[in-house]
Amino acid sequence: MTTNTDKLLDVRDIHTFIGQFHILEGVSVSVPRGAITVLLGRNGAGKTTTLRSIMGLNQVTQGDITYMNDSLVGKSAHKIAQMGIGYVPEHRAIFKELSVRENLQIAARQKGDLENNLDFVFELFPDLKRLIDLPGGNLSGGQQQMLAIARALVPDNSLLLIDEPSEGLAPIIIQELISAIRTLAANKTVLLVEQNFRVATLLADYFVIIDDGHSVASGNMSDLHKEHELVQRYLGVA
């Protein structure tokens, strides 16, 4: 565990209910500044709920989340976003009826956000420039994913929460996304959820394994391939 590293986000033993179901029963994640951390675990383990709890979209009933020395627990989602956290949800929740331009415009929090960061966005995802006036719903799956990430890059966010970016995409597009996320991670901190173990290995510096609502293991990604038993038990990959 990297105890010395400066933590940008620290999730300590949180509990979250959805309706009457106790989904998170003690999840701790620390996200070092400037690195990519990945949440691993089976379907339904609570990875997405962890991201949503950080974002304030699900209510945390116990435990604490600190971000830049501020507690996020009990804050509403828009306040949390304004503190510099960008959220890229699963299934690429872009606005289908809005044009690509409007999808980016709506993400701007201050005057100049869009103008300042648009060049970087287009550099990362050149396709979007060409599609700028199309409705989001007309984009392919890969393009929608790029737009969803681009949207989180419009304001000056320090932390990005990205949920399953590779889900349902063709290998060649996944390759493109991997390099884009690597590029943007140069000056952003990223907390990633990724089912595709190969993609996770290529991207992440650190990992946290979540199983059945608990965080059960964490460490350096480069050490994980040695932990056969851990991988076998919680991730089911050989």
Added chain:
Amino acid sequence: MGSNIFGGKRDAWLLVLVMLVAVLVFALITSEFRLNNFAITLVSGLFQGMLLFLVASGLSLVFGLMDILNFAQGAYFMVGAYLAYDLQHATGVFNITEAVPDPNIRFIVGVIVAILVGAFLGWVLERWLLRPLYDRPLFQLVLTFGVSIIMLEGIRNIWNTTPYSWTEVFGIREAQFTLFGQDFSMYRLFVIGVGVLLIIGIALLLRRTRLGIVVRAGVEDPEMVSALGINVRVVFTLVFTLGCAVAAFGGAIAAPFLGATISLGATFLIQSIAVIVLGGLGSYEGTAVGSIIVGLALATMQQFSIQVSIPVLATITPMLLLVLVLMVRPQGLFGEAR
């Protein structure tokens, strides 16, 4: 399912065209191909359609954004009508006809007061009654029922149940214009014009301003909007308040022709619900087009029901149209297929 967005929209516009042509042809037949009769149907249809739009637009935006079907929307329309009526005619405790002798000014004052009161009552309902029930959409629905009962009874207690018909004569209500050899009150043209302006104005607001983009995004996914750092509840309150203000405005400008009656709210509410469902819930263009189609169909069937002396034909028209459209397109004209 299956059809992409363009195909879906094209189908919708095709259906709109078919319905419009069918209604207009039927209107021609019922007017025995005499253009002046046809003009009566046309003007009356557009007039009713625009008033419907004023109630339905708020209903539709609020439903799209917040998933609340505001059953009190009709009551806001009625409040507007009663206020405009009273501010034109009142001679009781406060004799406005003496205080403000010019009926034109009294009309303008009435409209402004109606808008302000409608906005205030809308704000109260959203901010103080609906917001605590944010996680329970069903209870919000019931609450709007309760509020509509309170408003209706409030009106009944203040103004009793006697229908008021507008008697005061003022400028544009008396002026005339002619279409296909038929004379009409300029006031009808005024209402139609105001309606068209609002349809365009709200469309521009939705397309061109940041608020509009946020509203359209909120219709799709309010949670994601808040995750982008936008306080979506403030947007809810604003849209709800504006929707109620527009409904009250509709009531105020309807009053010179329809007067102020206790059944006004229920009639307009039910017809507006037919409009927004027929147009496709959450779709602005659906609401606009739906209002015009229902208005024209209503006017045509009013004409027809008099000819065949079956009065019920006119009143069931919006419902019948709704049922027919839902049979062909379960998601309404412009609604998203799920």
Added chain:
Amino acid sequence: MAETTHTTPNKSARTASAQRLGFVAGLRENWLYWLILVILVLFPFIIGWLSGDSPFGAPRGDRMVMRGESVYAQSILINIFALAVLVMSYNLMFGFTGVISFGHALFFGLGGYLMGIILEFGGMDPNLGLLVSLVVVLAVTGVLGFIVGLVSLRLRGIYFAIFTLAIAEMGWLFFRGLEITNGEDGLNIASMPEWIDPARNRILVYYVGLALFVLTFVLIRRLVNSPVGSVFQAIRENEERAQVLGYNTLRYKLFSITVAGMLAGLAGMLLAIMNKEARPEILNVSVTVDALLMTIIGGVGTFTGPVIGASGLHLLDTFLREAVITIGPLTIDIGERWTLILGFIFVLVVLIFPYGVVGTWKRLQMRFRRNK
């Protein structure tokens, strides 16, 4: 839907085993229900004994005139029975199966109108007419429920709700304009079989109403606690998941909507018998709204909630309508302001009892137990 109370598998298993354990155990489990049933059966006589008025009315010449406390109390309860059956049927569809309809008034109103038309224009012996009415009402509301249910295959959620609203509104407008039933004035039903004529034998109407009420309560309870009922609730929680589990959800929804429609038809018949008339108001959307409000105020998806909602609101309605409050020089005629007060009650109840009366009570109970 977060506001529904969940029947946990444990609990329904317990109820089911209690049913199997036999009469005595069932009696212990349901003692409150049995007590209420006994009270309701004896009710006309209890009131009669307390007030000194005969439960059969007052004799005048060779016939009875419906006068006295007991007879009056019976009429209130008959109305409650009809309302409760309507609300329970609505709850079966809405609370247990998750189908929101705004058109339930159609079934209720058809029950009254069909019976009225058959009795008045059928030219039959009244007893035969009543029997024919029963069959026709069940058949028509059943078939109509089935058709409306079929529509629910294509229309989901609010679209379905508005579709049913449109159909019911057309029904209301139709009967309001129909000349042979006197349009807005409504149809007087004069040719009623003598034994069930509320102006002669009120107490028999009372027992018929009680029987309908009890049978509906038991039927719905049995149905919901049966395997079919678990599928209903699975549909309510998540229809797609129920489909994935291999249930033909349409068939279950059809069943629920059809049964609910038929029960509403019977409730409408009962009310028309009591009032000896069928007025267009029984088809109005406000009937559906009342059923919806009473369900929600009582407790969505509970067995007793609809009964409490229906009886509570009707009793308030009956007693407060005539009440006049005098505070010093200020006299408030509650009756005149009654509907306004009712509106405030709705709003307050919705804000204060977010799970309905029964639902909130159950939650408090649960919290109390947990703390102990």
